[in-house]
Amino acid sequence: MAVRPLSAITLPTPAPDEPLAGQRALYILWALFWALMIVVSVQDHVHAGGSRLWEPFLWEGASAIGATFWFLLQRRVAHRYDADLGEPLRWFARHLKWLPLVIATFVPAVYGARHAVYGLVGERYVHEPWPFVAVYESIKLLLFAGLWLGILFAFSSFAEWRRGQRRLASLERSLAEAQLAQLKAQLRPHFLFNALNTISALMHTDVDRADRLLARLSGLLRATLQTDERDRVALKDELQLLELYTQIMEERFAGRVTIEWDLDPDAADASVPALLLQPLLENAFKHGVEPSTTPVRISIRSERRDRELDLTVSNSGALPPAAGTGLGLRNCQERLALMYGAVARLMLSEASGVVMARVTLPYEEHRA
């Protein structure tokens, strides 16, 4: 299956996170949790013979507000920790690092608030001595943080997993689209249907020739379908493909084209990108042979010069006005740049009635 190089595929921008449903569930859970804490506290208070119900509300309410502050802070920066979701210990450690600061702010703030409210109603907030409070609240906060970090970890992990799934799906989709576009372009409906029509015409005059042509067309289609564009092939195999193509075209344009092959035997085993020359040859037919009412000569040349490989496809005629802007050449150029960087190049030129596409790339022997 032909695939375009990955860099040439524009990746869709990832869909904005859809955290809303998940976030909302988390906030509801948080609210329920604190409602439960308050209810339990009120019950305890009543059970212990307390009568002033506002007291448990104040105690737990102050805690709820203090904890919510840190909770919201975590929600704001949660995405910064997403990268560590794959390593839970690290994720928890990075969060727990903040626990001392949480304790240092939470305890004074909450107790300060309680003292203030008691003071406002002209009472005194009686509690255990400060050292005890510090140790007791620290342990409580540690347990509390453990519980909620566990919950947050689960939520974040799930969201991250969902994001991954979506990314994968859209990547697969764009890959498939690219493959399809490539396939369509390579099969070139014009070429395919015209070739079939030639076969259908020959069938009535020369069955053997029609049959041969059918086999060649099949060979060409098979090779196109099997080739992955990132693959490299031996030059002799690429040339064989070109030969199939020219044989079909020579039948179609009988008497209007002659093909010359000038091949360097030393270059036969060179490694070249698969289907690199095919679009160049197609161009020679499309812009050279098809629009011409007089016979056109196409020549295909290979030459190895020490460490360099030179491949040219040329045809008699003139460059069309918008030459070099087509998909075939651009695709060729992109692939060369991707595979070889600056050392490979593709040049299009016209001199004394001959249009020439020349590819120069480093010589490497092909290993099957």
Added chain:
Amino acid sequence: MIRVVIAEDEAPARDKLERWLSGYPDLEIVAAAADGLSAAQAIEAHEPDVAFLDIQMPGLSGLEVAAQLEQDRAPLVVFVTAFDEHAVKAFDLNAVDYLLKPYDKDRLSKTVHRIRERIEGGAPRGSAVQVARARTNTTERLLVPVGETLQLIDVATIEWLEADDNYVHVHTAARQYLVRRTLQDLLAQLGEQRFARIHRSTAVNVAEIQSLIPLFKGDYEVVLRRGGKLRLSRRFKDALFARMR
């Protein structure tokens, strides 16, 4: 006898169509052309009843050939193509006949059947020409006879057009051509952008007008940049003035 012209640049495809069509006793193939210009010449010379025009041809495409035909006198056109999604859509919409390559004998015989029906029923033939004009740049190039052959000229070089019965004299700076078309049909092809009717029998390339000199009775004299003088009749005065403003 139904007289047929075939235009197809690929020899095997041309042979196939020719062979199959000659199997119908009421069809007579009067010419088989291998490129667009020869096709136009064959149609001009033979005035066939039907023209099978391959779309993809060197020189002039089948659509361009059809676009240069006079709507009222055009043969019945059957376009032949391997793959032209958009053109085919337009053909379907406008009931223009076409053959998709490769086609079999059944498909061809349906087409022939429809041709017979249309010819017997005297159906109008203009729709293929209309579709072809809409799909090609016919406002820029005009096919004109030069001696025995046809030649494409750049429409911008035309100074003015003069109707003469069913012919039009096409005046350019260099020379003049006689085209077998009505002025109305020619203007329909060349578009309203460039030419303005100034008289019952004349139209002028607006870009060539140098000045307008009033004459008596509301008529004007149109002076061309290269010195020619034409008469602007009162009937067309307002439209021309509106355009030149």
